[in-house]
Amino acid sequence: SAVISQKPSRDICQRGTSLTIQCQVDSQVTMMFWYRQQPGQSLTLIATANQGSEATYESGFVIDKFPISRPNLTFSTLTVSNMSPEDSSIYLCSALDRGLGYTFGSGTRLTVV
Amino acid sequence: GQQLNQSPQSMFIQEGEDVSMNCTSSSIFNTWLWYKQDPGEGPVLLIALYKAGELTSNGRLTAQFGITRKDSFLNISASIPSDVGIYFCAGGESNAGKSTFGDGTTLTVKP
Numbered sequence: 395s396a397v398i399s400q401k402p403s404r405d406i407c408q409r410g411t412s413l414t415i416q417c418q419v420d421s422q423v424t425m426m427f428w429y430r431q432q433p434g435q436s437l438t439l440i441a442t443a444n445q446g447s448e449a450t451y452e453s454g455f456v457i458d459k460f461p462i463s464r465p466n467l468t469f470s471t472l473t474v475s476n477m478s479p480e481d482s483s484i485y486l487c488s489a490l491d492r493g494l495g496y497t498f499g500s501g502t503r504l505t506v507v
Numbered sequence: 508g509q510q511l512n513q514s515p516q517s518m519f520i521q522e523g524e525d526v527s528m529n530c531t532s533s534s535i536f537n538t539w540l541w542y543k544q545d546p547g548e549g550p551v552l553l554i555a556l557y558k559a560g561e562l563t564s565n566g567r568l569t570a571q572f573g574i575t576r577k578d579s580f581l582n583i584s585a586s587i588p589s590d591v592g593i594y595f596c597a598g599g600e601s602n603a604g605k606s607t608f609g610d611g612t613t614l615t616v617k618p
Contacts, residue, residue: 427605436608438608439605497552498542498549498552
């Protein structure tokens with residue numbers, strides 16, 4: 395399966411600031427996704443990162459708050475904008491390729507103070 | 508949106524025992540996936556199921572895609588301490604590729 399490098403692995407940020415999380419896959423993949431996992435909870439899909447076009451957001455998530463880029467088939471970024479303590483969570487990048495299956499990055503543990 | 512009911516929520520078992528967990532949904536899924544998550548890590552895919560009725564094994568793990576496409580189970584045989592972790596099921600929409608996750612089963616194995 396594909397290998398995903400996600401960074402930063404963790405960060406502590408001031409409220410009102412923004413953080414950009416990077417996701418690099420070691421091979422070209424068909425689809426990339428961003429998930430959020432709040433402490434002790436399951437994973438919730440934020441959006442599907444579309445290559446060369448705007449991301450597709452799930453209900454409850456909007457582009458202004460979580461802008462996403464995917465300039466090519468191996469890289470994507472998620473920005474958490476204007477952060478508040480409620481944004482403290484683990485953010486996970488995932489990739490899918492029919493030949494390689496599903497893979498997750500190790501996650502970015504974000505704490506907003 | 509689609510929701511999955513995963514049970515049990517947690518399990519405490521003795522090393523060597525077999526484990527069974529399952530997921531059900533009111534919606535049909537085209538794929539069923541089972542993941543394990545260790546602390547501080549992202550989920551790792553254990554088994555992927557792509558066809559209704561499919562039964563697949565991966566070592567001591569066995570999973571089945573229910574005939575109705577609304578459920579799946581995961582069995583772990585002869586559990587060992589390193590099986591400890593949180594197990595998630597996920598239903599996948601093959602066209603969109605995205606997955607809906609269950610709430611997880613926390614497994615504790617006592618040596």
